[in-house]
Amino acid sequence: MKLSGWGNYPKIDTRLVDFSSLETLSEQVSNSSELIPRGLGRSYGDSSLNRSMVVSTLCFNRILSFDEQTGEITCESGVTLEDILEIFVPRGWFIPVTPGTKFVTIGGMIASDVHGKNHHVNGSFSSCVESIVLMLANGQIVPCDRNNEAELFYSTFGGMGLTGIVLEATFRLKRIHTAFIREEVVKAKNLGTIMELFEQSKDWTYSVAWIDCLAKGSSLGRSILMLGEHAEANELPKSLASEEPLKGMDKKKLNVPVNFPNLALNTLSIKAFNFLYYRKEFKDRKQVFSNFDSFFYPLDSILNWNRIYGKRGFTQYQCVIPKENSEKGFQKILELISNSGQGSFLAVLKLFGKQDGILSFPQEGYTLALDFPITKKLFPLLNQLDEIVCENGGRLYLTKDVRMGKNVFDQSYGEKVEQFKQIKRRLDPQGRFQSEQSKRIGLT
């Protein structure tokens, strides 16, 4: 069957299988030549694609235990973040680290070692995971944590499914008292200003900036900073105080049922969108209260929003540049993009704190994420962006990548590549776990 990542590019033909029991899975794994596990397939490119076989973990979705005192939860890897939030937000719990969509599996969150709007405070998802259980290439089931099989544990975070199939994970939820976020929204006239604002706002748990990346000259990098904290019950304004403070998610969603025609998102419409968006916040700084669902997952309310990009598909270019080079690096990047006229519909800037791990993406610095519809002109532009990222000591996020070359990967991830390869050789000597991405970047 035809499979693709979230960007609908590339589409490949492959066998998608699931498993009814661990015994069946063990047989499937040890008898296959090549395979990659897959959750909800929300990585943008070819990270969960393999032309030979893809194993879906979605049926493996039971919650196995939950401690009401500590918030410690153990569940199978196919449980989705949406599930967790639906069940536990009404009971006063939240996930300490969340990506920008709730339509991901726990296994996927581990494989990508996802980060959110609070990385500078809470790190990546690995920081709240106590232990995991994996099936290795030989069909063996191995539990691991920071003290037992530590190499397996650390290499699996950000390991993109290449170390084995995550079966189970034990992680901690954090207490919340309302389902609302107290938000402050601040205008920034350019890149320098927004970075200053990030630094000044380090006390806030959640921070993210939306960038109009078509702005030029002195307005290059003009943006809106959104800061957030979980609202306490006594902070809620009168208009919200009457509602149940821990009310769950509103299930109403719009759907994009078919691919939009290819011209739907040209540069003009993107310019218009950005201008309108920026214009909407007419004060310099304002405070709002929003439901957690719209603060953390604004796009999830439009199911299949990736179809807005049409049949050609799209990719997201997400890079991180270390702090000392961030401003000059992103200045160059935004100039290049603005001059190219290849409008990015969505551009997001976040602050990263320190990160350990092997192939985990974050580095202390700033991360920029930009969507691009796939066109022939795009790839040379992205190659130029790669150069700027590399010369500034940064790297790309594998979960979003669909076209990075081996050289750029090796250069940007440095000694971590060989470190991972060594561990992989021990865990999977026959190289069973491979994806189209891992082959492309020379990781397998």
Add this chain to the structure above:
Amino acid sequence: MSNKTVLILGARSDMAQALAYYYAKKGWNIQLAARNAGNMENIAQNIRIRYQVEATLLEFDAIDYFSHYDFYRGLPVKPDGVICAVGFLGEQKRAEQQFDETKKIMETNYLGPVSILNIVANDFEQRKGGFIVGISSVAGDRGRQSNYIYGSAKAAFSTYLSGLRNRLHAANVTVLTVKPGFVNTAMTKGMNLPKRLTAEPEEVARDIYNAQQSRKDVIYTKWFWSPIMSLIKNLPEKVFKKTKM
């Protein structure tokens, strides 16, 4: 407000599990009865944590007829409803040649369910309330060459449920006959079922819950099997006997 309890017989099957989750989501306590019930602790935990209802595991063997009385008497809580999801498709060709396969098909799909439901019926009749759901099959609507041994057992089960419905009406006990068509479960794995006609267990669970709650008598799931089976049932025997379904 205390929750009601539903007993699900043959709880290990995909359809039974989908039913267990659905009823639990609606606030019912669940009793899961199957062989080697102890191996289903992760399913029970999943139900308890997700839906905050009770989930009890019970050892039950559909064809160990003489254990059924003690099984029912020994239930920790008397259920408000019973769903019989016990079933075995078997292999038609093997059953044609070897009687042990035929015997297993007849016992699992008919004798076993009848044995336990007789006991349940007596109890519910006395208590003057409750519901019984029997999962039969469209295969019971007409015997056809590809699976008539299974089909005949299901036909017998449907007739049993019909009589039970008649008897228990006066006691305010509802009996629902469920006739699924193609469903995507372990039972039909490996069979090349046409995608548009095949239901997911979750869809079937929803159909069953809604029908049971609205006190329906017989449902086909999905709904389009009703007109399909009408057509098939109305084919004259002269014509039907020549088909290769």
